[in-house]
Amino acid sequence: MKAVLIIADGLGGRPTDLEGRTCLEAASTPNLDALAAQGVLGLVDPIGPGVRPGSDTAHLSLLGYNPRQVYTGRGVFECFGIGMDVLPGDICFRANLATAEETPDGLKIIDRRAGRIDAGQGELADALNAIKLAVSPKISFEFRPSTQHRGALLLRGHGIRLSCQITENDPHVVDGMVPDSKPNPDAHEDAAARVTAATVNEITKRSFELWKDHPVNLNRMQAGKPPANIVLLRGASDAPHLASIESTYNVKGAVIAGGALYRGVSLACGMSQLDVEGATGGLDTSLTAKAEATLQALRTFDYVFVHVKGTDNAGHDQDAVGKRDFIERIDRELIGPLSRRLDWSTTHIAVTGDHTTPIDFGDHTTEPVPVLFVGPNVMPDATTAFHERAAAAGGLSRFSGQVLPILLGYNNWSPKYGA
Amino acid sequence: MKAVLIIADGLGGRPTDLEGRTCLEAASTPNLDALAAQGVLGLVDPIGPGVRPGSDTAHLSLLGYNPRQVYTGRGVFECFGIGMDVLPGDICFRANLATAEETPDGLKIIDRRAGRIDAGQGELADALNAIKLAVSPKISFEFRPSTQHRGALLLRGHGIRLSCQITENDPHVVDGMVPDSKPNPDAHEDAAARVTAATVNEITKRSFELWKDHPVNLNRMQAGKPPANIVLLRGASDAPHLASIESTYNVKGAVIAGGALYRGVSLACGMSQLDVEGATGGLDTSLTAKAEATLQALRTFDYVFVHVKGTDNAGHDQDAVGKRDFIERIDRELIGPLSRRLDWSTTHIAVTGDHTTPIDFGDHTTEPVPVLFVGPNVMPDATTAFHERAAAAGGLSRFSGQVLPILLGYNNWSPKYGA
Structure with missing residues (x-):
C-alpha cells in the first residue's frame, strides 16, 4: 500500500466577490471533483473548533500530534527546515x-x-558566525540564512543549560526600538533564561557592529538599498519531543515542500526531505515537478506528503482571482497527473488545507477546511465536488486534526491502542 | 426511566464483495431500521478520529472514561472478568x-x-497456586483459568510495593524463546519493578517444573496432545482509578457479556454481572436468551449493557457472509424482542459497535462506527436505516466515545458539571 497527503496551505476560504463563492468553489477543478465523486469528504478543524491555527501548529495537528503537548515554538522548525542539526x-x-x-x-x-535582501547574506553570516561570544565561552551559535531576509539561528550550550523562556527582540513594527531580550516572568529556570537572553542581546548588538560597515552593506547603501545590518530573533524554542511517524506506524515517508517551516515540521516528525527543482514555496512553483517527484518517491517511500504554499500567499495578498487561479493550477498540474498515474488499487490519498485564509481578512482564520480521502478502503459518500460547502455534507462529517493518522489507517498501518 | 446499551463488537465495516456494501448495509435488519426511523443516528469514533481502538480502551471510552487517563493495561480487566477481587x-x-x-x-x-486445552486447567492451577514464592514471602499470587488456554494471574504484595512497569514474557510467536520479564527502561519505581519481574520469572519457571510431568499433561501427551506446561504472562496492569458509573449517575447497571474482557471492564466501572445461559461470547451465543435476560434485568436495574461478540469474530475470520448473517440474527433475536417488549414511553436504547473490523483486513481499524439512539426524549432525524452510510447523514453528526453518558443523559440522569 502507498499513501499521499496533499496540503494546500490556507486552502479554506469565505464567500468572495467571485459571485459569493469561495475561491475553491469558484475554481474549475475537474480532477478534484472526480476524486470527490469516488471518495469521501468532511470538514476538518486543523487544531480544533474555534482555534485559529498557525501553520506550524496546524501541520503538527494534521500529522497526528497534539500541539498543546508538543509545540515549543516556531524557531526549531525553521532550523530543521534549513537543514541544521538540532540537538x-x-x-x-x-x-x-x-x-x-x-x-x-x-x-x-x-x-x-x-529591503528583502537577495544577495550577500552568506558573507554576512560568515562574519557573524566567526565571533567568540563574550557572555560565556561555553555557548556556541550558528546563524544560517535561507531565502531573502529570512534565516534561523541556533544556540548550543556546552556543559551549560540554556532556556527558551525568554522574550524576543523583534519589535515587529517599523521605527520600533530593538528591545533587550529578557527572561520570561514565569521562566522556570531563571539562570538559564538569563544567560540565554544575554546571549541573544550580545549576538544582536555585535551583528550591528560587524555589519553596519560590512562591504556587502556599503555596496547596498551605494546602490540606494537599505543595509542588512542587524539580526532580529524570535520564536525561541527547544527541540520538541515528537515520536517519529516511522516509530509509530513502521512506515517511511518523504516530504516535498518549498517552504522551510513545512520541511522543518516534517523532518522533526522523521520524514525524509526531497528536493524538487522548481519547487519554490511560492505562486511560481512548479506543480508538475512536484507531481513527478511524488510518483518517483512512491517507488521508495511508503507515503509522501506534498505541501503547496501558493494558495496561502494569494490569500495573504487578498487576491481572490490569484487564489482561484492557483487552485486551478493545483487541480491541473498536481492532482491531474497523480489521478492518472497513481495505482488506485493500492493507494490512498488525502487532500486538505492547513487553515482558512479568507480574501477579506488576508490572514489565517478559525473556520474548518474541506478534506477529501480516496482509495480502495474508503467508503464513498454522495459528494461530487471538492469545496467548503460540499464538504459540509460529506460522509466524514467534522473532526479535528489527525488527517495523516486517518489516511494511514485506511492503509491498515495504525498501531492498536489497547488490546 | 430505563436504558439499554447494546454494543456489537467490531460492528463497523468497509465495502465488501457483498455488492460493494458493508456487512451492516448488506444485512436485512428490519427491526434496527425501524428504530433508526424513530430515532437518531450518528458516527462515533470509539476513542477519537484516526485512533485504532483495542476492545478494552474502546469500551472504556464508550462508557464515558478517558482511556488516556485511566487505562493501565488489559490484565486487570481479565482478572475482573474472571471474578477475581482486585485490590x-x-x-x-x-x-x-x-x-x-x-x-x-x-x-x-x-x-x-x-492445543486449545479444554480440560484439566483447574488441576494445573491448583498445583501452581500451592507453591510458596522464593523471591519474597511478602508476595502471594493466584492463577485462574477461564476458557480453553485463557486465564488471568494476580500478584499481591503484603507490605511490599509491586509495579506493572515490567516487560511481558509471551514471545507471541511459535518457536520463540520465553524471555525474562524485566523492569521497563522508564519504570518509575525501579525496586518495585525489579521484584515484580523476578516474581513473574519465578512463577513461569516453576510452572514448567511443576507441569511438565503433571498427570494432566502425561495424559495429554499419551493422547498425542501438546502439554499445557507453562504459563505466559502479558498485559501487566494495576487497578485503574475509575469512578463508578453509580457514583456519577446514582443509577445501578448490569452487564450481560460472554467475554471476560467485556465483563471485566463493566465490573471495573461498577456494573453487576448477570450470567446468562447460552451466552458464549461467540457466534453460537443465544441472543434470545440475552434479550430475555435484559428484559428481566430491567425490573431490577436502571440500565443494562448487552455486549455481543460474534460480529467481531466473523470480522476477524474475514467472513463477510458470516458477519452479515450474525447481524441479521442480532436484529431478529435481540433487537426484535426488545423492540416489541420494552416500554418505549420510559426507555432509551443505544446501539453501536466498539470499533470497525472490516472483512478485507480482519482486524480493528480506525474508521468511526454508526450509533443509534431511540426513546421518548430523542429528537428523530430523517434516517430510516441503520448502517455506516446512513449514520454519516444522521442527526448526531460525529463525536468521540461517550455513548453511555449520552444515553443516560436522555434519561435526565446526568450530573451537572458546574452551576
Whole structure:
C-alpha cells in the first residue's frame, strides 16, 4: 500500500466577490471533483473548533500530534527546515536580517526585512558566525540564512543549560526600538533564561557592529538599498519531543515542500526531505515537478506528503482571482497527473488545507477546511465536488486534526491502542 | 426511566464483495431500521478520529472514561472478568497456558495455546497456586483459568510495593524463546519493578517444573496432545482509578457479556454481572436468551449493557457472509424482542459497535462506527436505516466515545458539571 497527503496551505476560504463563492468553489477543478465523486469528504478543524491555527501548529495537528503537548515554538522548525542539526538542549530562533539605525535611545528598526535582501547574506553570516561570544565561552551559535531576509539561528550550550523562556527582540513594527531580550516572568529556570537572553542581546548588538560597515552593506547603501545590518530573533524554542511517524506506524515517508517551516515540521516528525527543482514555496512553483517527484518517491517511500504554499500567499495578498487561479493550477498540474498515474488499487490519498485564509481578512482564520480521502478502503459518500460547502455534507462529517493518522489507517498501518 | 446499551463488537465495516456494501448495509435488519426511523443516528469514533481502538480502551471510552487517563493495561480487566477481587496495588496479567520445550538456550514455545486445552486447567492451577514464592514471602499470587488456554494471574504484595512497569514474557510467536520479564527502561519505581519481574520469572519457571510431568499433561501427551506446561504472562496492569458509573449517575447497571474482557471492564466501572445461559461470547451465543435476560434485568436495574461478540469474530475470520448473517440474527433475536417488549414511553436504547473490523483486513481499524439512539426524549432525524452510510447523514453528526453518558443523559440522569 502507498499513501499521499496533499496540503494546500490556507486552502479554506469565505464567500468572495467571485459571485459569493469561495475561491475553491469558484475554481474549475475537474480532477478534484472526480476524486470527490469516488471518495469521501468532511470538514476538518486543523487544531480544533474555534482555534485559529498557525501553520506550524496546524501541520503538527494534521500529522497526528497534539500541539498543546508538543509545540515549543516556531524557531526549531525553521532550523530543521534549513537543514541544521538540532540537538536536545539547543535553543532555536527564526531570524530576520533587518535594517537598524543608531539613535540616542538605542537601535531603531527602519526595515524589518532589509529591503528583502537577495544577495550577500552568506558573507554576512560568515562574519557573524566567526565571533567568540563574550557572555560565556561555553555557548556556541550558528546563524544560517535561507531565502531573502529570512534565516534561523541556533544556540548550543556546552556543559551549560540554556532556556527558551525568554522574550524576543523583534519589535515587529517599523521605527520600533530593538528591545533587550529578557527572561520570561514565569521562566522556570531563571539562570538559564538569563544567560540565554544575554546571549541573544550580545549576538544582536555585535551583528550591528560587524555589519553596519560590512562591504556587502556599503555596496547596498551605494546602490540606494537599505543595509542588512542587524539580526532580529524570535520564536525561541527547544527541540520538541515528537515520536517519529516511522516509530509509530513502521512506515517511511518523504516530504516535498518549498517552504522551510513545512520541511522543518516534517523532518522533526522523521520524514525524509526531497528536493524538487522548481519547487519554490511560492505562486511560481512548479506543480508538475512536484507531481513527478511524488510518483518517483512512491517507488521508495511508503507515503509522501506534498505541501503547496501558493494558495496561502494569494490569500495573504487578498487576491481572490490569484487564489482561484492557483487552485486551478493545483487541480491541473498536481492532482491531474497523480489521478492518472497513481495505482488506485493500492493507494490512498488525502487532500486538505492547513487553515482558512479568507480574501477579506488576508490572514489565517478559525473556520474548518474541506478534506477529501480516496482509495480502495474508503467508503464513498454522495459528494461530487471538492469545496467548503460540499464538504459540509460529506460522509466524514467534522473532526479535528489527525488527517495523516486517518489516511494511514485506511492503509491498515495504525498501531492498536489497547488490546 | 430505563436504558439499554447494546454494543456489537467490531460492528463497523468497509465495502465488501457483498455488492460493494458493508456487512451492516448488506444485512436485512428490519427491526434496527425501524428504530433508526424513530430515532437518531450518528458516527462515533470509539476513542477519537484516526485512533485504532483495542476492545478494552474502546469500551472504556464508550462508557464515558478517558482511556488516556485511566487505562493501565488489559490484565486487570481479565482478572475482573474472571471474578477475581482486585485490590489497589495488585498487579494483574492476562495468562496463557502454553506448550514449551527445554533447549540448551532456555524454554522455547511450541504452541502458545497448548492445543486449545479444554480440560484439566483447574488441576494445573491448583498445583501452581500451592507453591510458596522464593523471591519474597511478602508476595502471594493466584492463577485462574477461564476458557480453553485463557486465564488471568494476580500478584499481591503484603507490605511490599509491586509495579506493572515490567516487560511481558509471551514471545507471541511459535518457536520463540520465553524471555525474562524485566523492569521497563522508564519504570518509575525501579525496586518495585525489579521484584515484580523476578516474581513473574519465578512463577513461569516453576510452572514448567511443576507441569511438565503433571498427570494432566502425561495424559495429554499419551493422547498425542501438546502439554499445557507453562504459563505466559502479558498485559501487566494495576487497578485503574475509575469512578463508578453509580457514583456519577446514582443509577445501578448490569452487564450481560460472554467475554471476560467485556465483563471485566463493566465490573471495573461498577456494573453487576448477570450470567446468562447460552451466552458464549461467540457466534453460537443465544441472543434470545440475552434479550430475555435484559428484559428481566430491567425490573431490577436502571440500565443494562448487552455486549455481543460474534460480529467481531466473523470480522476477524474475514467472513463477510458470516458477519452479515450474525447481524441479521442480532436484529431478529435481540433487537426484535426488545423492540416489541420494552416500554418505549420510559426507555432509551443505544446501539453501536466498539470499533470497525472490516472483512478485507480482519482486524480493528480506525474508521468511526454508526450509533443509534431511540426513546421518548430523542429528537428523530430523517434516517430510516441503520448502517455506516446512513449514520454519516444522521442527526448526531460525529463525536468521540461517550455513548453511555449520552444515553443516560436522555434519561435526565446526568450530573451537572458546574452551576
